[in-house]
Amino acid sequence: MANKKSPTKKLLKILGIIVVLIVVLGVVAKFAGWLDGGPTEKSVETEIIELRTITQIVSASGRIQPEVEVIIRPDVSGEIIELAVEEGDFVRAGDLLVRIKPDIYQAQIDNLNANLLTQQSRMEQARANMLQAEVEYEQNKQLYDQDLISDLEYKQSLNNFEAQKANFKAAEYQIESARAQLRQAEEELEQTVIRAPQDGTITQLAVEQGERVLGQSQMAGTEMMSVARLEQMEIEVDVNENDIVNVSLSDTASIEVDAYPNRSFEGVVTEIANSAEVTDQGSAEQITNYKVKIRITTPHNLDQSSADFLAINVSENPEQNFVPNFKPGMSATVDVKTNTVYNVVAVPIQSVTVRDFATDTTTTETDASSIRNESENRLGSQEDFRKVVFVNEEGTAKRVEVETGISDNTFMQIMSGLDAGQEVVTGSYRVLSRELQDGDKITVSNNNN
Structure with missing residues (x-):
């Protein structure tokens, strides 16, 4: 009985092996393109190159502060017998602030x-x-x-x-x-009578009537109050050493204040520090920043009786009538517009990727040898990374080496390698960063084709 079943079992094993081989060969043939006559087309997104205006942005964050703020300290010591102001009061130059006994x-x-x-x-x-x-x-x-x-x-x-x-x-x-x-x-x-040195608002009041204050004849006196011009506010931000070289005086800026979401205000760079502020010095986390001050040029903190306030409210547009009321210490983010180029070839930032030409299988033997020699001389290795963009040429991805310029948040300037009207591959990120190679067949999944 066992001898009769033996040939059948052998036949089934042989048939099973054959089926497995056929399946494996089918999968290999599918991925190798043997069954459809060529490699699988990659699905990509593309965009037509246009001439654009690009503005380079340096972003930083900081806090709002008065552009002019005077700290009032007495020159003589004594008891405060009269305190003529309260915090938040607006004073004119020469108004009485404090009288000391x-x-x-x-x-x-x-x-x-x-x-x-x-x-x-x-x-x-x-x-x-x-x-x-x-x-x-x-x-x-x-x-x-x-x-x-x-x-x-x-x-x-x-x-x-x-x-x-x-x-x-x-x-x-x-x-x-x-x-x-x-x-x-x-x-x-005469110094027992202290008057306002300028027009402004009492932004801080640290004393009360009856207190004794110390004059500053030999040391720092008691800090009694601050008088600030709140209609002249600025933002002090920290700019990294890599970006500070792009920032110049009088550069314009776009300002967003956390207290006023979905609104943008205008500003201009008025001061750039010459000395750096270094944190975590000597460690791997060392950061070098420079202080930059941006004056807020959008009208703000206006007195409702002022001519500027009345002029703004002449407009019938409620949005234009809006006058922000900034307070010292508010958080803000600025985008400094450092450089602008007009009508230049520009592509989406994600279109520009990097390829190692030294390991390029499509490069000729002579080119590969020269690339190796050049990269070895420069880097001591066989890596030769270059910026490239892939162009759609009748369903085929063509790799083009490019030279880039400045960029904004969306587009990057192309100095050489591309012209307006060409169709460049913009996505997906996975395809562009890893998979797409020169000569690959592509199919466009958007409406640019």
Whole structure:
């Protein structure tokens, strides 16, 4: 019974092996293109090249701050007896802000006035002594000329006259010193009244009436308040060292403020730092940034009674009537427009990819040898990466080496290699970055073909 089944089992095994071989050969033939006469076409997306205007952007983030902000510190110490403002008040230049108790400074002035009168009296006494010494000297000189007095007496009268003149001159100097001390005391008395140095808003108030403050004659005084021009706001951002070379003074910028989503404001670069700020110095995470200030040129923080506010509200468009109210410390993002080129050949950024020409199987042996020599000389290896774009030529992908220029968020300038009107492959990313090769058959999946 077992001997009769043996040939059948062998036949089934042979048939199974044959079926498996046929399936394997079918799969291989399918992928190798033996069954459809060639390799499988790759599905791609394309776009027609156009001449475009491209603006290079440098993006950075920072915080809004007043362009002009003055910190008020007292020059003299004392108790605040009057605080004339509150935080948020708008003041004009010369308005009263703080009055410090003046009693001690007034008493000092009275004392110095008395001292000045004393010094004046001493000067008059010194003048009288000088005049008396001068008379005695003149008399003795006449007597000496007639040999009626000794040489010693004559010289004593001369020395006394010279001494009295010196005393009188010293008295004059003492009066000037007293007057200078009096002027200083009077200035200190004036400094007990603190007025606004400019038009602006009280953005910070750190003291209360009755507090004692420290003057800044010998050290930093008490920071009492800040006065800022809120209608002149700016944004201070950190720009990386790789981008700072592209930023110039007067470059325009587009500003987005977190507090006002879906709105864009205008700005201009007013200041670029010359010194870098380095964080994590010496480590792998070292970052080198430069401070850049961007003035907000869109009208903002306007007084409703101002001429600028009334001029803006003449428009019937509510969007144009909008006047933002920026506050110090608000977060913002800026896009600085560093360079613009007009009517240039441009392709989508994703169209530009990189290929290693040194490992290119379609390169001739002579070209491959020259590429190897060149890349070995430059890099010490056999890699030769170049920027390329794939062009659709009647259903075939043609690889074109290109030279690129500036780019914005969407398009990249092509300096050489392509012309307007050509159809370039734009996707998919997987096909462009890894799979697509020069000479591959492609089928376009969009409406550009």
